[in-house]
Amino acid sequence: xxxxxxxxxxxxxxxxxxxxxxxxxxxxxxxxxxxxxxxxxxxxxxxxxxxxxxxxxxxxxxxxxxxxxxxxxxxxxxxxxxxxxxxxxxxxxxxxxxxxxxxxxxxxxxxxxxxxxxxxxxxxxxxxxxxxxxxxxxxxxxxxxxxxxxxxxxxxxxxxxxxxxxxxxxxxxxxxxxxxxxxxxxxxxxxxxxxxxxxxxxxxxxxxxxxxxxxxxxxxxxxxxxxxxxxxxxxxxxxxxxxxxxxxxxxxxxxxxxxxxxxxxxxxxxxxxxxxxxxxxxxxxxxxxxxxxxxxxxxxxxxxxxxxxxxxxxxxxxxxxxxxxxxxxxxxxxxxxxxxxxxxxxxxxxxxxxxxxxxxxxxxxxxxxxxxxxxxxxxxxxxxxxxxxxxxxxxxxxxxxxxxxxxxxxxxxxxxxxxxxxxxxxxxxxxxxxxxxxxxxxxxxxxxxxxxxxxx
Amino acid sequence: xxxxxxxxxxxxxxxxxxxxxxxxxxxxxxxxxxxxxxxxxxxxxxxxxxxxxxxxxxxxxxxxxxxxxxxxxxxxxxxxxxxxxxxxxxxxxxxxxxxxxxxxxxxxxxxxxxxxxxxxxxxxxxxxxxxxxxxxxxxxxxxxxxxxxxxxxxxxxxxxxxxxxxxxxxxxxxxxxxxxxxxxxxxxxxxxxxxxxxxxxxxxxxxxxxxxxxxxxxxxxxxxxxxxxxxxxxxxxxxxxxxxxxxxxxxxxxxxxxxxxxxxxxxxxxxxxxxxxxxxxxxxxxxxxxxxxxxxxxxxxxxxxxxxxxxxxxxxxxxxxxxxxxxxxxxxxxxxxxxxxxxxxxxxxxxxxxxxxxxxxxxxxxxxxxxxxxxxxxxxxxxxxxxxxxxxxxxxxxxxxxxxxxxxxxxxxxxxxxxxxxxxxxxxxxxxxxxxxxxxxxxxxxxxxxxxxxxx
Numbered sequence: 002x003x004x005x006x007x008x009x010x011x012x013x014x015x016x017x018x019x020x021x022x023x024x025x026x027x028x029x030x031x032x033x034x035x036x037x038x039x040x041x042x043x044x045x046x047x048x049x050x051x052x053x054x055x056x057x058x059x060x061x062x063x064x065x066x067x068x069x070x071x072x073x074x075x076x077x078x079x080x081x082x083x084x085x086x087x088x089x090x091x092x093x094x095x096x097x098x099x100x101x102x103x104x105x106x107x108x109x110x111x112x113x114x115x116x117x118x119x120x121x122x123x124x125x126x127x128x129x130x131x132x133x134x135x136x137x138x139x140x141x142x143x144x145x146x147x148x149x150x151x152x153x154x155x156x157x158x159x160x161x162x163x164x165x166x167x168x169x170x171x172x173x174x175x176x177x178x179x180x181x182x183x184x185x186x187x188x189x190x191x192x193x194x195x196x197x198x199x200x201x202x203x204x205x206x207x208x209x210x211x212x213x214x215x216x217x218x219x220x221x222x223x224x225x226x227x228x229x230x231x232x233x234x235x236x237x238x239x240x241x242x243x244x245x246x247x248x249x250x251x252x253x254x255x256x257x258x259x260x261x262x263x264x265x266x267x268x269x270x271x272x273x274x275x276x277x278x279x280x281x282x283x284x285x286x287x288x289x290x291x292x293x294x295x296x297x298x299x300x301x302x303x304x305x306x307x308x309x310x311x312x313x314x315x316x317x318x319x320x321x322x323x324x325x326x327x328x329x330x331x332x333x334x335x336x337x338x339x340x341x342x343x344x345x346x347x348x349x350x351x352x353x354x355x356x357x358x359x360x361x362x363x364x365x366x367x368x369x370x371x372x373x374x375x376x377x378x379x380x381x382x383x384x385x386x387x388x389x390x391x392x393x394x395x396x397x398x399x400x401x402x403x404x405x406x407x408x409x410x411x412x413x414x415x416x417x418x419x420x421x422x423x424x425x426x427x428x429x430x431x432x433x434x435x436x437x438x439x440x441x442x443x444x445x446x447x448x449x450x451x452x453x454x455x456x457x
Numbered sequence: 458x459x460x461x462x463x464x465x466x467x468x469x470x471x472x473x474x475x476x477x478x479x480x481x482x483x484x485x486x487x488x489x490x491x492x493x494x495x496x497x498x499x500x501x502x503x504x505x506x507x508x509x510x511x512x513x514x515x516x517x518x519x520x521x522x523x524x525x526x527x528x529x530x531x532x533x534x535x536x537x538x539x540x541x542x543x544x545x546x547x548x549x550x551x552x553x554x555x556x557x558x559x560x561x562x563x564x565x566x567x568x569x570x571x572x573x574x575x576x577x578x579x580x581x582x583x584x585x586x587x588x589x590x591x592x593x594x595x596x597x598x599x600x601x602x603x604x605x606x607x608x609x610x611x612x613x614x615x616x617x618x619x620x621x622x623x624x625x626x627x628x629x630x631x632x633x634x635x636x637x638x639x640x641x642x643x644x645x646x647x648x649x650x651x652x653x654x655x656x657x658x659x660x661x662x663x664x665x666x667x668x669x670x671x672x673x674x675x676x677x678x679x680x681x682x683x684x685x686x687x688x689x690x691x692x693x694x695x696x697x698x699x700x701x702x703x704x705x706x707x708x709x710x711x712x713x714x715x716x717x718x719x720x721x722x723x724x725x726x727x728x729x730x731x732x733x734x735x736x737x738x739x740x741x742x743x744x745x746x747x748x749x750x751x752x753x754x755x756x757x758x759x760x761x762x763x764x765x766x767x768x769x770x771x772x773x774x775x776x777x778x779x780x781x782x783x784x785x786x787x788x789x790x791x792x793x794x795x796x797x798x799x800x801x802x803x804x805x806x807x808x809x810x811x812x813x814x815x816x817x818x819x820x821x822x823x824x825x826x827x828x829x830x831x832x833x834x835x836x837x838x839x840x841x842x843x844x845x846x847x848x849x850x851x852x853x854x855x856x857x858x859x860x861x862x863x864x865x866x867x868x869x870x871x872x873x874x875x876x877x878x879x880x881x882x883x884x885x886x887x888x889x890x891x892x893x894x895x896x897x898x899x900x901x902x903x904x905x906x907x908x909x910x911x912x913x
Contacts, residue, residue: 185660189758198722203745204641204856207773208737209717211727214746214768215681221674229667261665266654271667271798281664289659290670291761296748297769302645302806304771305747312670313753315760317663342727350758400660 003125005118005444006101006437008038012076012110013094013103019054019077020144027092028054028140031076035059035138042121044136049156051148054140058159061124061134068373068454069133069162071414072120073404074113074169075142078105079429086431100434107426111435112168112443113138115421119447132455135159142169142404145351149404153411163373165408165416166450168443170398172420173254175439178385178446180378181418183283183357183397184405186318188328189291189350192220192335193311194343200296203304211342213310214295220338220345221312224288230273231288231316233334236327241320241357243284244365250394251279282399287317288331315350317399324352353403358415360395373454374415380453381417384446393419419446459581461574461900462557462893464494468566469550469559475510475533476600483548484510484596487532491515491594498577500592505612507604510596514615517580517590524829524910525589525618527870528576529860530569530625531598534561535885542887556890563882567891568624568899569594571877575903588911591615598625598860601807605860609867619829621864621872622906624899626854628876629710631895634841634902636834637874639739639813639853640861642774644784645747645806648676648791649767650799656752659760667798669766670751676794676801677768680744680787686729687744687772689790692783697776697813699732699740700821706850707735738855743773744787771806773855776813784808809859814871816851829910830871836909837873840902849875875902 015034016027032055036046039059047058054077081091081104089095091104101111120134137160141148153160170181194213197206226232261278262268272281295310297303316327332347339345359366360382361375378395385393398420405416421443427433471490472483488511492502495515503514510533537547537560545551547560557567576590593616597604609616626637650669653662682688717734718724728737751766753759772783788803795801815822816838817831834851841849854876861872877899883889 187660187760189760191758196723201721202856203743203747203771204643204773205854206721206738207743207745207855208732208741209726209728209734210721210723211685212745214749215677217749218674218677218746221671222678225671265657265662265666267652267666267798269798270665272665276664278665282662285664287659287663289663289668289760289762290674290752291659291759292752292754292763293670293673293766294750294754296746298748298750302647302769302771303747304643304645304745306745307748310749313758315659315758317660342723342725398661399663400658 003121009114010094016092017077018080057138059136063133067131067133071135071162071165072116073137073167075109075139077140077143102434106435107422108428112421115443118444123448130455168419168421170418170420171422178393179420180393181398182395186355187401188324188352189315191313191348193346196343200305203306213343216343217310239321283397286319318355320355320357354406356406384449388442459577465570466550472548473533474536513594515592519589523587523589527591527618527621528572529593529623531565531595533596533599558890562891563878564884568877571899574900579904586911624875624877626874626876627878634849635876636849636851637854638851642811643857644780644808645771647769647804649802652799656761659762669799672799673766695777739853774811776811780808810862812862840905844898
């Protein structure tokens with residue numbers, strides 16, 4: 002008998018911090034735990050080496066006419082720092098008030114355990130279930146999944162399936178589940194401006210030359226128009242519009258604008274015209290300045306004209322925007338708008354494509370949507386409605402999960418994303434936790450989804 | 458017999474770093490050295506306590522109908538860091554190729570020693586010279602002279618004189634001396650913008666709110682017009698214009714624009730219309746961004762919408778601009794231009810008024826210029842022309858020495874500034890040095906100036 006909470010505790014005790022080489026032992030122990038668990042579930046386990054942290058496959062094979070589902074998850078977690086802000090030890094799982102506390106409980110060990118428990122339970126109940134299942138569990142999600150594309154390309158045969166099922170997104174509260182239907186893409190860049198060859202005395206030389214900070218603020222300011230739109234020709238070309246059903250779905254989210262203002266701690270929103278804040282963060286692309294620096298930043302003043310100044314930029318993309326094209330547009334705008342007297346250097350960072358999948362029966366459902374995908378959408382709606390006593394919301398989300406678009410691009414597969422973490426779960430922060438009530442119910446939803454898949 | 462080079466060596470050995478409390482012994486030893494030297498010159502020595510580093514007065518008293526000159530200098534020096542970049546120990550004076558190396562040799566121990574040696578020599582030659590002399594030697598110049606105003610206010614009787622004579626400015630090369638006739642004032646401020654109460658995930662919240670970096674670049678960009686002028690109403694009101702003789706004087710400086718471009722390492726200047734770079738840094742006010750910061754500044758990217766962003770601003774002022782008025786204008790512009798959705802907090806830093814004194818016989822010489830001042834201007838011109846074989850240039854300078862305007866404001870006295878340090882002296886940097894040829898000649902110029910003062 003598979004006890005998901007006890008298994009989750011064991012899983013959380015593995016200190017699988019992928020970004021920090023001093024956690025290598027924890028990463029290995031975590032792989033061993035996952036491999037052993039998959040083995041106990043009678044799945045065929047394969048550990049695929051990568052340049053950094055191996056990927057684990059757990060396969061339930063079967064005849065090729067059985068449907069095939071890939072269940073994605075990741076076994077790596079964020080670093081636990083700052084340790085002093087934790088109420089209990091980050092790698093010693095602690096249950097309190099219906100939640101399990103510990104690093105990775107919500108991101109992504111708890112949600113993955115939901116699907117592991119669902120499969121274990123389902124196969125115990127129905128040992129002959131006609132469904133091929135492949136767990137695809139990576140160890141580099143928290144560092145940007147650098148090996149993931151190669152795995153997709155090299156293991157097409159193992160990973161070609163009817164769809165992907167995963168839980169690495171959120172829901173607004175424990176009674177309102179969300180099925181995530183879209184995620185924004187991302188492009189990151191850094192621009193550095195250089196003026197004089199060294200920092201200069203602003204008294205002796207001030208007035209003779211352009212200050213790179215001044216040039217940088219000129220360029221940055223030019224990137225948005227007065228209404229907050231990104232002011233780069235072509236930036237909004239071809240983007241997928243918003244359907245009325247999506248706005249209506251979002252209106253059921255249950256958070257008021259006043260509550261959102263209060264959560265953010267601001268007194269007014271700044272959204273592009275025609276979009277509420279809840280809509281803007283999901284349906285519109287952005288260009289944000291994530292960091293800026295130059296000159297003297299210490300206490301008091303130091304009257305220099307700095308030699309250099311830089312800005313870190315990221316753009317969030319919506320469906321039909323491609324990272325390469327948007328990056329080229331931003332690069333061109335930065336270069337074209339760099340005033341004479343300073344030079345500019347632009348470096349590219351990571352990027353990822355946006356993703357969109359539309360449930361069946363909507364005005365924007367693709368006419369060629371597969372029967373399997375439509376069936377699973379209906380199954381998850383029916384199951385969540387019954388088990389959580391409230392229909393799920395089918396929503397796009399503002400964050401980025403580049404691997405979902407990669408899977409679609411390389412293998413042509415859509416993903417069904419059941420959002421299991423809640424706003425109070427403290428992902429990437431101290432006192433991360435996962436709601437045990439959500440966990441218990443979600444196991445049943447996962448079983449329903451998998452069962453629906455098995456029904457031809 | 459007073460050997461200025463041997464005395465300067467002793468003086469430089471005193472480790473008088475005013476900003477670092479661990480140099481207290483050096484500061485005390487330096488005061489003792491200066492006091493002893495003044496005593497050996499038969500001056501009456503008084504050490505005036507201040508909250509931090511005492512001021513030293515050295516007085517040659519006399520009948521009230523004798524002219525009176527205040528000679529200003531400072532005994533404190535900049536920290537010697539980074540030590541590893543010095544070719545010889547910073548506090549072990551070393552003579553090489555006609556220069557003396559060591560921290561403070563040029564700023565300001567060498568130039569002050571010029572005037573000490575001049576007075577010693579003059580009094581040896583003419584023990585009955587009818588001239589009252591007061592050395593005013595402070596120990597807080599490198600930390601902004603925080604006690605200086607109180608000294609001026611409290612010691613008006615001791616310090617009221619016909620004029621101030623000092624050397625704490627520069628000349629372009631060893632054969633071309635400059636008499637500094639104007640210095641720019643300064644105002645410093647820091648503006649901090651706050652958006653959301655914490656840094657936010659740019660995927661989850663991007664599009665809902667104004668990014669404080671974006672708001673900051675909007676405000677900063679608005680502070681200059683397209684031609685580089687400060688775009689704040691009233692900023693240029695009443696500023697003193699530039700006379701043709703000043704432009705002609707500056708044209709004799711001997712540095713070409715190509716040489717200046719090469720020195721700065723830029724390919725073009727950015728000056729307000731109507732001013733060459735050499736003119737702009739002396740005759741025009743500026744508003745510079747000395748530092749900017751906000752969000753993530755480390756390696757790679759972190760996709761936050763920061764809660765805060767800040768900029769450090771300094772304005773250099775020219776004659777007739779007052780720090781209080783300009784600060785109020787900048788504060789108002791910053792507040793007025795802060796877009797809704799973020800809040801702004803502006804903190805004031807140090808400030809200092811500009812200063813201008815015009816030599817006699819120029820179109821802009823004040824009609825009420827004192828005979829003594831006119832006489833000393835003529836004397837220094839004649840003396841430099843003879844001793845350096847080239848007439849001095851009477852120039853305004855771009856830097857700020859707030860105490861000069863303070864002296865004018867509190868005591869009504871003008872200052873005659875003989876520029877003694879050269880561009881290659883490395884002030885505030887490793888391998889600071891002072892040119893011994895300039896030192897030797899300047900002693901004679903100083904004697905001539907003091908002699909002219911004594912002649913009624």
